[in-house]
Amino acid sequence: MDYIGISQFLRGVALIVLFSGGLMTFHSLNLAVLGMFFGGLAVTIFYDIPHASRIGSIRPNIVSNTVMTLLKKCLPLVVSTLLISMVVSVARQYFSWACGVDQLGLYAAVATPAVLIQALARYLYAPSLVPLAERWESEENGAFTKYLLKTIRFMAIFIVVMVVGLSLVGSPVLVRVYGESIAAYTYLFPCVLISTGFIALMWFLSDVLVICRDMRGLLISNIIAFASCALLMIPLETAFGMNGINLVVIVSMTIGIVVAAFFLRRAIVMRSLRTDGNDLSSGQCDLRVSVLVPVFNAEDYLARCIDSVLAQTYQNFEIIAIDDGSSDSSSGMLDGYAKSDPGRFVVEHRKNAGVAAARNRAIELATGDYITFVDNDDYLDPDYLESFVRATSDGKADIVLGGYRRPDENGRVRTQGSPVPGTEWAPYAVEAAWAKLYRTEFVRCGALEFLPVNIGEDLFFTLPATTLSRKSVVIPYCGYNWFLNPNSVSSTAHRRSEGLQFEQAINQILSRMRDAGTDFDKALNNYVIIRLVVWFLLYTARGDGREMSLNNLLRYREWLDKNLPDWESRGYTSFTRPTGDALQNRIAVWLFAHHPKTFRQVLIAYGRR
Amino acid sequence: MSMTGEKTAPPEPLSVKRNILFNTVGSLTYQGCLWLTTVLVVTLSSGYTGSGVLALAMTVGNMFNPIATYSMRTFQVSDVKGTYSQGCYVGFRLVTTVIGLAFIIPYAIVVGGSPATTITILLYMLFKIDEAFC
Numbered sequence: 226m227d228y229i230g231i232s233q234f235l236r237g238v239a240l241i242v243l244f245s246g247g248l249m250t251f252h253s254l255n256l257a258v259l260g261m262f263f264g265g266l267a268v269t270i271f272y273d274i275p276h277a278s279r280i281g282s283i284r285p286n287i288v289s290n291t292v293m294t295l296l297k298k299c300l301p302l303v304v305s306t307l308l309i310s311m312v313v314s315v316a317r318q319y320f321s322w323a324c325g326v327d328q329l330g331l332y333a334a335v336a337t338p339a340v341l342i343q344a345l346a347r348y349l350y351a352p353s354l355v356p357l358a359e360r361w362e363s364e365e366n367g368a369f370t371k372y373l374l375k376t377i378r379f380m381a382i383f384i385v386v387m388v389v390g391l392s393l394v395g396s397p398v399l400v401r402v403y404g405e406s407i408a409a410y411t412y413l414f415p416c417v418l419i420s421t422g423f424i425a426l427m428w429f430l431s432d433v434l435v436i437c438r439d440m441r442g443l444l445i446s447n448i449i450a451f452a453s454c455a456l457l458m459i460p461l462e463t464a465f466g467m468n469g470i471n472l473v474v475i476v477s478m479t480i481g482i483v484v485a486a487f488f489l490r491r492a493i494v495m496r497s498l499r500t501d502g503n504d505l506s507s508g509q510c511d512l513r514v515s516v517l518v519p520v521f522n523a524e525d526y527l528a529r530c531i532d533s534v535l536a537q538t539y540q541n542f543e544i545i546a547i548d549d550g551s552s553d554s555s556s557g558m559l560d561g562y563a564k565s566d567p568g569r570f571v572v573e574h575r576k577n578a579g580v581a582a583a584r585n586r587a588i589e590l591a592t593g594d595y596i597t598f599v600d601n602d603d604y605l606d607p608d609y610l611e612s613f614v615r616a617t618s619d620g621k622a623d624i625v626l627g628g629y630r631r632p633d634e635n636g637r638v639r640t641q642g643s644p645v646p647g648t649e650w651a652p653y654a655v656e657a658a659w660a661k662l663y664r665t666e667f668v669r670c671g672a673l674e675f676l677p678v679n680i681g682e683d684l685f686f687t688l689p690a691t692t693l694s695r696k697s698v699v700i701p702y703c704g705y706n707w708f709l710n711p712n713s714v715s716s717t718a719h720r721r722s723e724g725l726q727f728e729q730a731i732n733q734i735l736s737r738m739r740d741a742g743t744d745f746d747k748a749l750n751n752y753v754i755i756r757l758v759v760w761f762l763l764y765t766a767r768g769d770g771r772e773m774s775l776n777n778l779l780r781y782r783e784w785l786d787k788n789l790p791d792w793e794s795r796g797y798t799s800f801t802r803p804t805g806d807a808l809q810n811r812i813a814v815w816l817f818a819h820h821p822k823t824f825r826q827v828l829i830a831y832g833r834r
Numbered sequence: 835m836s837m838t839g840e841k842t843a844p845p846e847p848l849s850v851k852r853n854i855l856f857n858t859v860g861s862l863t864y865q866g867c868l869w870l871t872t873v874l875v876v877t878l879s880s881g882y883t884g885s886g887v888l889a890l891a892m893t894v895g896n897m898f899n900p901i902a903t904y905s906m907r908t909f910q911v912s913d914v915k916g917t918y919s920q921g922c923y924v925g926f927r928l929v930t931t932v933i934g935l936a937f938i939i940p941y942a943i944v945v946g947g948s949p950a951t952t953i954t955i956l957l958y959m960l961f962k963i964d965e966a967f968c
Contacts, residue, residue, distance in 0.1 A: 227852070230860030237860075237867035240961075244871050248878045254887060255957055261871070262961040269964055277920075285928055286921030295918070295926050299904055303930075306900035314893035318945055321890055326951070330876075330886030337872045337889070348861040352853045403876055435909060 228276045235272055239264030301440035305431055305447035309481075312454040313424065316473045319458050324466075332467045334403055335413045338395075339421040349383065350376055350429050358436045361496070370493055373433060380429060384422035391418055416471035423478035430485040434492070442488025450481025494646060495701050512620050514542040514610055515593030515665065519583035520559060521549040523601035526708065527558055533604035533706075539611035544570050545587045550577030555601075581675035581682045584658070588668060594620055596665050598658045599705075606704035613662040616698045623694040625662040626652055628703040639709055644699045648805025649749055651699040652691045658683045660705040663690065671741065681730035681757070688734055688753065689741040721768035722777055727761050728784065735788055745789060749803055751796040754789060756810060759817045766832035774832050778825060793818045887951050891958035894942050898959060901934035902966035903927065931966055935959070 243260030247253065321329035353376045360369040395418075396411040427450065434443040454477040461476075462469035516534050520527060534544055546563075548556050556574055563570040571590055575583075584598060595617065599605065616625045628643030644654035655661070658675070667673075671693045676685035691697065735754060743750050758781045766774045785792045797803065800815040816824040872892075875884040910923060938959060946952030 227856040230856030230858075233857075233860030233864040237864035241867040241870050241874075245874050245878070248874060252879070254875065254879070254884050255954055257871075257875075258888075258891070258954060258957040258961060262957070262964060265961055265964040269967060273967070284921050285925035286919065287925035287929060288922065291918065291922050292926055292929050295904070295906075295922075296930075299906060299909055302909060303900055303905045306905035307897060310896045310900055314897050317889065317893050321886065322947075326886035326890065327882050328886070329889050330882030330884070333872060333889030333892075334876055334882065334885055337869050337892075348857045349854060351857060402873055406882075 228273075232268060232273050232276070236265050236268045239268055301444040302435055305443045308447040308451040309424070309427060309431065312451055312477050313474055316454060316458055316462070316470045320462055320467070320470055323462065328467070331407070331410050332413065332470060334407055335399060335410050336417045336470075338391075338399075339414075339417045347425060347428055350380055350432075354432060354436065357433065361436050369496070377426075377429070380426065384425065388415065388418040388422055410467065413467055413471065416468055416475070420471045420474040420478070423475055423482065427478045427481050427485065430482060430489060433489060434485060437489065437492040437496070439488055439492045442485065442492065446481050446485035446488060449484050450477045453477040453480045491645070491701065510541060512541065512595060512614055512617060513593040514539070514614065514662070515587075515591035515596045516542055516544045516599055516610075517584060517587035517591065517596055518544060518546045518599050518601055519549055519580045519587065520546050520551060520555050520601045521577065521580070521583075522551045522553045522555060524551075524553040524555050524558065526602035526604075526710075527555050530599060530601055530604050531558075531562055533607075534599065536607050537605065537610045538608050539614055542569070542610060543591075543593055545590050546570070546572045547583040547587050548572065548574040549580065549583040550575065579677050581677040584675045584686075588665075588674070591665055594665060595662045596668060597662050600659060600707075602708045602710055603659065604706045604708070606706070609704040612700065612702045612704055616700045617662065617664075618696070618698065620664070622662075622696045622698045623664050623667040624652075624690060624697045625700060626655065626697060627660045627700050627705065629655060629657075629660045629705040629707045630703050631707050631709050633709045634711065641703050643701050643703050645805045646699045646701055649803035650805030652694075652697050653688075653753060654805065656684055656687060657707075658686050659707070661687075667694070676730065676733055678726040678730045678733075680725045680727050680761075681734065684757070685730065685734050685737060689737045689743070692738055692741045692743040692750075720765050722761070722765040722773065723769075725765070731757060731784070732788075746795060748795060748797050751789060751792055752803060752814060755785065755792060755796050755818060756806075756814050758785060759810075759813050762817075762828060763813065763831055766828055769832065771829055771832060774828055775825065778828060782821070887954050888958075890945065890951065891955040894938060894945060894955050895958050895962040897941070898934050898938040898962050899966065901937055902931045902963065904930040906930075927967060931963055934966075935963070 240261040241264075243264040244257045247257035247260035251257075317329060317332070320332065353372070357369065357372055357376070360372050363369075392415040395414040396408075399411050399414065400408050431443055431447065434440075434446070454473055457473050457476055458469075461472045465472055518530065518534075523530070531544065531546075534542070544562075546559050548559055559570075559572045563572040573586065573590065575586070588596060595614070597610070597613065613625045613627060616622065626644055628641065630638045630641040632638050642655060644651040663673075668690070671689065673686050673690050673693075676682050678685075731754070734757075738750070739745075745751055745754075762774065762777055762781065765777065769777065789795070796814070796818055797811075798815075798819065800808070800811040802811070813824070813827070816827060872885060872888060875888050876882060904926070906923065906926070939956070942955040942959065943952050946955050
């Protein structure tokens with residue numbers, strides 16, 4: 226690797242000799258730049274290629290598949306890097322356009338020396354990337370975070386020392402180098418140094434996000450940084466002139482750094498959940514889980530579902546399958562499983578009474594410390610139970626809440642949903658009963674049960690459960706596979722409100738939540754109900770058509786007025802809350818509550834989609 | 835060619851400290867010389883116009899670099915399992931350099947404004963193409 230350092234050294238010397246030669250001899254900037262090019266090219270041909278060849282073949286190998294894969298895989302990366310560099314480039318290009326190339330020349334004379342500390346910071350941290358990547362790949366938990374924090378501390382100290390030290394000597398040095406003409410502009414230097422320090426930090430966090438392979442976080446943080454630059458560039462450069470360029474960079478990078486740090490923290494939390502599974506405590510190993518599976522005519526997918534439970538890395542569980550009057554081979558399949566492992570299986574056959582009744586019966590039969598629900602066409606990742614049991618704090622948690630994936634018939638994941646720990650919406654993020662672990666005693670003491678209605682039956686269980694829970698643990702883990710069943714999808718594409726027992730469901734849910742002690746003075750609890758109504762209106766808008774959906778709009782606003790007086794003012798008054806819910810949902814609820822006319826138009830437009 | 839050198843460790847790997855030293859001295863010299871070009875363009879010519887044109891060329895070059903290198907550096911060094919060969923990475927860089935030029939040449943014409951400035955920016959791009967391979 227010392228070749229890189231030597232190559233850079235030679236390249237620097239060659240380019241400066243030929244650049245200055247071109248400028249002095251021909252007084253032409255173009256010939257000087259051409260000289261730079263030939264200087265660099267000479268080093269590439271006579272030093273880089275021979276040395277790199279010693280390490281291994283460097284013959285270009287263009288394989289279209291590899292090229293396409295890398296182009297696709299690294300696209301977020303390249304867009305992100307481009308966006309970071311564009312923050313500085315565009316801020317300067319706009320300045321040149323607005324104030325002239327001479328003014329940019331003056332700014333650049335002061336600003337370019339700062340590139341040195343930027344590059345220095347980058348090369349100082351560059352060798353830490355491999356150890357960071359190795360720690361990320363290794364199973365050793367905490368080593369990555371420790372090394373990361375150490376590197377950030379080191380960089381921060383370096384940047385502060387450079388900013389303070391160079392600010393003190395900057396002005397006289399610049400005057401000595403460029404002459405008195407620069408004296409009026411040296412005041413820019415400290416801000417230039419601070420902005421380059423921020424750029425270096427943003428580079429570093431972006432590189433770390435790449436190591437964590439969080440391309441989404443990388444892209445979002447850089448898009449936000451660039452968007453801030455685009456928004457602030459004109460006002461700041463108009464107000465502060467040359468220093469405006471620095472301010473644009475400092476503010477944009479600060480925003481980008483905060484967003485990147487958020488994603489980094491999230492990646493580390495998710496990583497720790499994946500890796501600290503090797504040592505379940507003895508208390509956790511003693512916890513028995515009852516896996517409750519209501520079954521109805523599921524012969525095509527039942528084996529995949531049950532086998533995924535049997536293949537769990539955590540084996541202290543029982544399966545309680547309620548055959549809800551199946552008329553296909555599901556009943557026989559369940560009996561076969563029960564016969565092969567009687568200690569683990571409880572199978573009960575009964576007349577068809579619906580999924581809610583089947584689940585309620587399964588809760589009665591459960592003997593485990595915790596229960597979890599699995600639908601008969603869904604399936605679990607092998608570490609599903611282990612991940613949830615690990616989060617129970619040795620059996621103290623009432624509920625552990627996780628996320629899900631939606632794979633289609635080919636196993637391709639179409640969507641996924643994961644609660645974000647620490648956000649307000651996390652306990653409500655997944656409305657279904659599955660992808661959660663409930664303490665059995667907690668469910669029985671709270672008399673939690675499912676409601677036999679054709680919409681919202683899970684919410685009758687999950688919403689009061691969340692209210693009653695004294696200790697809920699949210700894990701950003703997606704190990705529940707909610708199968709995208711082509712048959713059920715086609716039947717729900719144009720759902721009509723007619724025939725759906727929604728009003729009955731929300732009446733019951735509201736009264737059940739009140740019984741469970743829910744305080745509807747709290748904005749979040751209000752939001753839960755309002756959001757449910759908004760969801761229903763949008764869900765049925767297409768199937769219902771304009772007239773019916775507008776009738777429903779009036780009907781459910783009246784329902785809210787009657788059952789939750791002052792709901793508009795008690796809920797959140799802006800779309801920034803609750804944290805953790807998707808922005809479009811918050812906007813929809815906000816419009817519904819505070820801008821009903823606009824919401825009406827949204828509903829009409831949504832119905833036409 | 836450091837692009838390939840970054841990925842595979844030499845027969846006797848250097849310690850991280852020594853590695854930092856070589857990287858730092860080399861890159862500081864390189865960046866120092868790049869900075870010197872911006873000083874020389876002021877001191878060896880009259881006024882700040884040359885400095886401005888060179889600064890503009892540098893900003894365009896800094897936009898070209900991420901596309902041409904396709905920001906593969908971190909991806910490559912953290913490919914600790916060696917998923918792709920060195921030849922693949924070199925071949926890939928040839929492709930991305932061409933893509934980068936396709937984007938940046940029209941952009942340079944727009945940003946340059948006058949033909950003289952645009953020519954300087956494009957000449958500077960030649961230098962950046964070579965740099966993308968180092």
